[in-house]
Amino acid sequence: MAGVTLKTVAKAVGVSPSTVSNAYNKPDQLSAALRERIMATAQELGYAGPDASARALRSGKAGAIGVLFTDKLAYAFSDPYAVGFLAGLAEVAEEFTTSLLLMPLSSTDIAGGSNAVQQAAIDGAAIFCVPGDHPGLEILANRGIPAVSTDRGDHPDLSWVAIDEVEAASKLGEHLARLGHREVVVLVDNAQAAGGRPVELTLDEVGYTDCELRIRGLQKSMPDARLRIVSGGHNAFASGVKGAEYVLDSQDRPTAIVGLSDVQALGAMEAMKVRGLTPGRDLTVCGFDDIPAAATAGLTTVRQPIKDKGRAVGRVLLDPATTERQLLMPTELVVRSSSGPAPKH
Amino acid sequence: MAGVTLKTVAKAVGVSPSTVSNAYNKPDQLSAALRERIMATAQELGYAGPDASARALRSGKAGAIGVLFTDKLAYAFSDPYAVGFLAGLAEVAEEFTTSLLLMPLSSTDIAGGSNAVQQAAIDGAAIFCVPGDHPGLEILANRGIPAVSTDRGDHPDLSWVAIDEVEAASKLGEHLARLGHREVVVLVDNAQAAGGRPVELTLDEVGYTDCELRIRGLQKSMPDARLRIVSGGHNAFASGVKGAEYVLDSQDRPTAIVGLSDVQALGAMEAMKVRGLTPGRDLTVCGFDDIPAAATAGLTTVRQPIKDKGRAVGRVLLDPATTERQLLMPTELVVRSSSGPAPKH
């Protein structure tokens, strides 16, 4: 049962190992009759096909691409944005018969010697919403494996598939400015607030590059507005609720709340609903991403082609025909009922 | 840059390849000074550590376990139940420095020769909500890799971590019977209804083993009730909405709706809310799983230890100390406000 290899099959059929290998990988290199015979014998001996590791070693192709996640895997998946991205990536991966290797990238085991980034047999990596200064990225760079980030990096030789965050946020900012909003709260992802009380942050404390750029875009397009940065925790519905509650129950209510992701904005809408406030009339709420639920909820948001982003990352990593290494995806302001004119004080 | 191997480093330092290997894997097998020197030289030469494929081949350990999914990956992730399971699995995987390999298991490429199940370099596989008769499972069995299912299988030598579906459903059924419900609709996952109109099914058409068993449990514990099986599509919030709408807008309204997953039940609650109906008073809604959102929504449901299930699967696959091959996890009826007595016509 165990220990059945190419050689075993070859000997049983009476051909060379190369021929058996070809039977599996290059069917047109041998006669149909022989191939048939080989496959039958393989079946009979309980041979399950070429060993994946050996094949990977010899051919230099691992047949998998890694997806890096920060912190907790669960959090990453709970976001529809992440799910959409993965779906797009998986689509291309499937096309190239490649699997996706999830690499939970906790900071702790980077310090220790053994970590997934070192060990994983992968042909390339997708870096998904990982802070630019994360130690795992350097290890990855060291391995000489092609990597694609979903954020624009500074290095000219780093591949990325991203959106113009500043421009995207500006579209939203202009929309809000036009509606007369001058008191705005931005809801962001923040580890510090997770599990504890909501916190108010400065721009420097934000951490994630994309969030920072979006806030800059808002600042640029709303020069007359006062922008406050608030976090109710990690990027999730519940955090949006918490952050919005904190803001709504304070003396210093804004006229507009911008979630830097739709899930957070939807959380804010929920908090409003509980307090009997109507989005778009009593208070404006906007989001980012345009996840499916945003349309249902009537949330004004900035659409980015989530699934296409995943597809594009896949193509850059796997498709030799894709030569472009840095892709800027289009964004679009989607105005729905959750945004309206600022109440005159 | 490229082509730097163990040998290169060994030659540069003036030691044997074995020693360099030990420097990485068995630090206590050589003097600290030499290890230091080896690491420094490796760094200098741009050696990124032992090649993953080669290591996997020689040592027989791939350093990854596969997670099988049916159909679309995106659907799998959109369910908080799946996310919770994965989180538990990932936790154990991380502990054993193992990665998770997602293997989307579309039926189409099983037919063709090359598929992920064949090619993937994995030490084991977690079979997550895959129909028992799926062709991919046989391929997996052929490979001789340990596999753990989240459903109880028939074969005595198949490993699984599951719940007693019938018993779990019976708890819920008894609760409903006690409340006087005799007209019940069960919302299930069904590919046929996806994208189209809601469908009404017979028990034979359900497909997924776990769903079927749950329905049997309900039937058993509510012998006097009329059970109808309805699907609004795949296992998702939106499907729950669709399925419930179909039922609520018909002449033949039940007194209770049971979602075979919480997400569907939550969808049903949403559909009720839109129609001005209060769960627990006008109509009873119950779910399955007890995902985090269920508590918030006040949904009566059957709790199963989702994350623990993931952890247990991980332990069975990776932890040699875990000898038990078939684990039954406990379930518990959680009564909240969404269930109440059946209105007397």
Add this chain to the structure above:
DNA sequence: TCGTTTTTCTAGAACGATCTAGTAGAACGA
């Protein structure tokens, strides 16, 4: 008929590590 191309198969060397077995030399106890 003879040279040329095509088809079908093979020998043997990689791929880059880890493992087994074993060898020196140092340290140890008596």
Add this chain to the structure above:
DNA sequence: TCGTTCTACTAGATCGTTCTAGAAAAACGA
């Protein structure tokens, strides 16, 4: 001092493939 154990290291086989050349046989063109 001598045998024994321990530490620090190494030689060489091995994991199971695929790849590079190339050879024998068959088919082809003129």
